[in-house]
Amino acid sequence: MIGKVLIANRGEIAVRIIRACREMGIETVAVYSEADREALHTQLADEAVCIGPAPSSESYLNMHNIISATLISGADAIHPGFGFLSENSKFAELCEQCNITFIGPRSEVIQSLGNKSEARNTMINAGVPVIPGSKEPVFDAETGANTAAEIGYPVIVKAALGGGGKGMRVAETPEEFTNSFNTAQKEAQMAFGDDTMYIEHFVQHPRHIEFQILADEHGNVIHLGERDCSVQRNHQKMIEESPSAALNPELRRKMGEAAVKAAKAAHYTNAGTIEFLLEKNGNFYFMEMNTRIQVEHPVTEWVTGIDLIKEQIRIADGQTLSYRQEDVHITGHAIECRINAENPAKNFRPSPGTITDMYLPGGKGVRIDAAIYSGYTVPPYYDSMLAKLIVHAKNRSEAIKKMRSALGEVIIEGIDTNVDYQYEILNHPDFISGNIDIEFIENM
């Protein structure tokens, strides 16, 4: 049964889950490390259990202590949030073995989607597009050229043992191929002592588009539209929005169907996200499936009106989905900015410390998911995200204006934050016109 949920996480997501449970009349148990005694989630939950010292490896990643806390507190379910143990199939398995409801997919699904090549094969078999590439290793330019022709230009030649950009070359045309292949192979041989190469279609200037999925244990799978997460720095998302400026209804339908197909092929249950790379020409490719709730889930919640955390709990409890695909309508436009304790001027160095004063905006169409308060000390041990600022308006340009206004009201004193940096992005002409891809921040 689900009458009491233990939240195996911290920060704003733990707070978010506690709120959803509270609204449902479900009791909550927070777990906290010694460094999080004063954290909001610890204070907000009905009960709180200390699970170890500050380092995550000894607390928020300590499976045994979390299971023990669950049994002691009498909770019947665990919500893993994101990060930490959320995509750890072993932890999910341990919950299953102990008859604890894990609010997420089954352990074997986490396991098989976590294995990149297995996931890729599942998607190929289900007819979900993946980045075309050579199945077999390639050792010489001639064979490589044939493979490249099959895959379609532009292609990227990659060393099997590659990393750090070494042993990697792009060939835009067949004329360039031999040269690119040989250079990459030579580089690979020098750097890794191995000249095994792979050839892949080169996805140019893609957008990061992901689809939110909900799947119950009775075979129903729906998607809740997309999120555009192209604004990222070092693979860390900074701004997410829904819907994406790059999708028309036709493409949305096609990608949504592919996402549902992908989730079905993986026998997926609960909330999950299918990540795609989208090319300018409208081709899209499956990258991976995230088997958890995501940081940016509020933008989907706002444009669809669906509370994803509540749905997660209901699904884990064995209930059928509250919505059919035709019930899902995208209304207006939502944007989320992540507010982190970091200093953009110093290469985004984390900035833990005590928040001496703060003011967060509000008003129509403004949502704050945060775990901070005035006088709170941000510990140095964990992720630097402090809060998420989400706005909703009837269209993208209104939403941008609202976000700018809201960002202008954010005051966090005592530590450095990326608020001004976010404000700059919101004023960037390319962002405003929606002309962005995953290299946007790099080129800004």
Next chain:
Amino acid sequence: MKLKDMFKKTNNRSHYISLKTGRPEVPAGLLRKCNKCGAAIIAEDVKKGYYICPKCHGYFRIHAYRRIEMLADEGSFEEWDKDMEFVNPLDFRGYEEKVARLKEQTNLNEAVVTGKVMINGNPAVVGVCDGRFMMASMGHIVGEKITRAVERATAEKLPVIIFTCSGGARMQEGIVSLMQMAKTSAALKRHSDAGQLYISVLTDPTTGGVTASFAMLGDIILAEPKALVGFAGPRVIEQTIGQKLPKGFQRSEFLLDHGFVDRIVEREEMKGVLTQILEMHSGKTASCAASDTSAGEAVGSNIKKDLTAWERVQLSRKKDRPVGTDYIKNLFTDFMEFHGDRYFKDDHAVVGGIAYFHGMPVTVIAQAKGKTTKENLDRNFSMPSPDGYRKALRLMKQAEKFGRPVICFVDTPGAFCGLEAEERGQGEAIARNLFELSGLKVPVLSIVIGEGGSGGALAMAVADEVWMLENSIYSVLSPEGFASILWKDSKRASEAAEVMKLTAQDLERLGIVEQVIGEPEEFSEANLDSVCRDMDRRIEAFLEKYCAMDMGDLTANRYARFRRI
């Protein structure tokens, strides 16, 4: 602002009606407790992870059959003497019932399991003690099973591996138990005299009569990390001497330091290490990469020939000059280091073990300088103590038993000059090496790679041939010492160097050394390769010549080599 108890908690609880029923609980057997660190760990992880605690890396004691499973190729284990008649030599009351009960509980017939296995295709006889059975104490049946296994191994020319673990003698069998120590040792003596290999692996705990018999008789003694190994138990010692024992006392690492263990082997590496040892003793040559055929261009012709002796002395001591371990790495493959003299200590100034040279097993021993100050302190600046010479001798005798050539690298300022060295008989240790080496029935080659300091160098250079690197030296004493003895002034060392005739070139002229190997200018680890390629070719020729020799001729020849000087 403190938030304590300011928030309202969930009210009107459980208006949510759950579909699921059933309460969480940990199923029996899912978790177990590590008895080292006390943490709860998943039983399955322990089983899959060689019975090692994933938290503290502490070792669980394991059952004999599990141990064999971890070791043997699948399905290869053939158990011997599974049915042995119970004996009660003292008619000890209650003993029979106890044994009967244990047989039922453990599914073992006694405290040791013996038989034949294949380890990655290498046949071996194994004996594995199981602590569940009266703490694997040695009574008549344990002694008998081990003895029979060893005897059969001797007859079938198979190596023996015994995993020891025991509380010692079995009290219920009194003097008969004591006699098992002699019986098992005697069987191992015959096995050894027949030229056969015995490896003992010490596991936690190995004490008493087992330590004082078959556990300590291995040609090669391996140990699991942190295993308790000793003759008298620590509690008994503490009570007897009325002192608290130091931390780590009688653990494998302590035994390694004190020269009684060749190597500490992690459980996950055990099968691999045993495989390598078995293969090196199988009489087969290893398939190895073909030797570099482009090798053999002698270097050194470009060196200034007019260096003074003192300049060469300085070159031989140069900080970045390659050291013994560099040559081992470069010239040999699969080097497996063995530690300890089996008397008192493992001297880090001497590094020795077995390796392949072009697929042929050889014993390699080097006096080892360090590369950093820290390393040099550990290696005592390559000044061996008696323990170092005794380790070298032990490895040489082992080579003799198994018919492996011995290759020594000499590089020492001299034998260690100190209080402890004299206490333990530095003179005796050096003398013993000269004595034994002169008659060693396998080819011996010594190469002076740096400093050949006096008796400390000679103790590893009574060989069929002695070679020197172009800028190495070999002398009765350091030039400093020479100057101070003869002229009462150690500052006249450079002068002494000139008259001492200590350079490779002088010694070749005097007929003390057979070959001088050229060096590149600015010799360092970076260009060691060129020297090693030359050396490789010469060693190959050496082995070809001396391995073909009749053993009598070999030692006669070695005798004559020194006799004529």
